[in-house]
Amino acid sequence: MKQVTRTDAPHPLNCSETKRSFYEDLYDETGTQVKKRWNVVRDALSEMSGHHCAYCGKKAKVEVDHFFPKNKRAAPYLAYCWENLIPACHDCNQRKLAFFPRSLSGKRIIESCAEGVVPHDLLYEKSTIMEIASNDRLLDPTFDRVEEHLTLDCEFFCYNSHTKIGEITKERFFGEAFERNLEKLSHLAKKLVSEKVTVDILNPIFDLYGDEFYLRAYYEYWYLENAEGRMR
Structure with missing residues (x-):
C-alpha cells in the first residue's frame, strides 16, 4: 500500500x-x-x-x-x-x-x-x-502510517496485518488474486537480479510499469538476498 x-x-x-x-x-x-x-x-x-x-x-x-x-x-x-x-x-x-x-x-x-x-x-x-x-x-494511506498497520511480506507474497484497521484493509483489497500477482512479480524481480540488471537501467521501466510499487519492492528484496548469499 x-x-x-x-x-x-x-x-x-x-x-x-x-x-x-x-x-x-x-x-x-x-x-x-x-x-x-x-x-x-x-x-x-x-x-x-x-x-x-x-x-x-x-x-x-x-x-x-x-x-x-x-x-x-x-x-x-x-x-x-x-x-x-x-x-x-x-x-x-x-x-x-x-x-x-x-x-x-x-x-x-x-x-x-x-x-x-x-x-x-x-x-x-x-x-x-x-x-x-x-x-x-x-x-x-494519506492519514495513517501504513507500516503500523500493514507490512509487505516479500517471502510469502502477502501483507501482514498488525492492527484491526490493517486486518480489515487486507481483507478488502489484498486477497488471493493480489497474492498471485505478487508471486509473479517476485519471480520477475528475482530473474532481473540474477541477470544482473542494475537498478539504474530499471528505473525507466519502473516508471512505466503498472506494478512499479511492488516490482521495485521485490527487486530490492531479491537484490539484498543475493548480496547476502541467500538467493537460490
Whole structure:
C-alpha cells in the first residue's frame, strides 16, 4: 500500500464559500446522486499520488474515491471535503464500494462550511472522526502510517496485518488474486537480479510499469538476498 502525503486542496475545494454553495445544491435532478465536480479534483489527486492508486499502488488512471462514501446512508456532506478524497484505480474503487464503519452508522457528519445547511451529529475534524472509527475502518494511506498497520511480506507474497484497521484493509483489497500477482512479480524481480540488471537501467521501466510499487519492492528484496548469499 502506497503512503501518500496529502497536499493542499485545489480550487474550488479550498474555498469554504464555494463548497457551501455545493452543499446547498448537493444532489442531481434524481435527488439521489451527489453532483460530480471532479475533473480538477481528480487531476490534483493523481498528481498527489504520483499517478498511483493509493490502495494497491498500481500506476493507473485514478478515480476520485470518497474514503467515507458520499451516498445518503454514509457521508454525503463530506462529498467535497479534500481530506476525504483518495486517488484510487477503478478496480480498488469498485472493490471498496460503499464501505462505511459501523461505529459511524446513523451519524450525520458534515464539513464546518456546511453548518446551518443541514442538521448534523458531528462536525468533520479528521483526527477525531478517525479515532471514533478506529476499530472498524479502513486504512487511509494519506492519514495513517501504513507500516503500523500493514507490512509487505516479500517471502510469502502477502501483507501482514498488525492492527484491526490493517486486518480489515487486507481483507478488502489484498486477497488471493493480489497474492498471485505478487508471486509473479517476485519471480520477475528475482530473474532481473540474477541477470544482473542494475537498478539504474530499471528505473525507466519502473516508471512505466503498472506494478512499479511492488516490482521495485521485490527487486530490492531479491537484490539484498543475493548480496547476502541467500538467493537460490
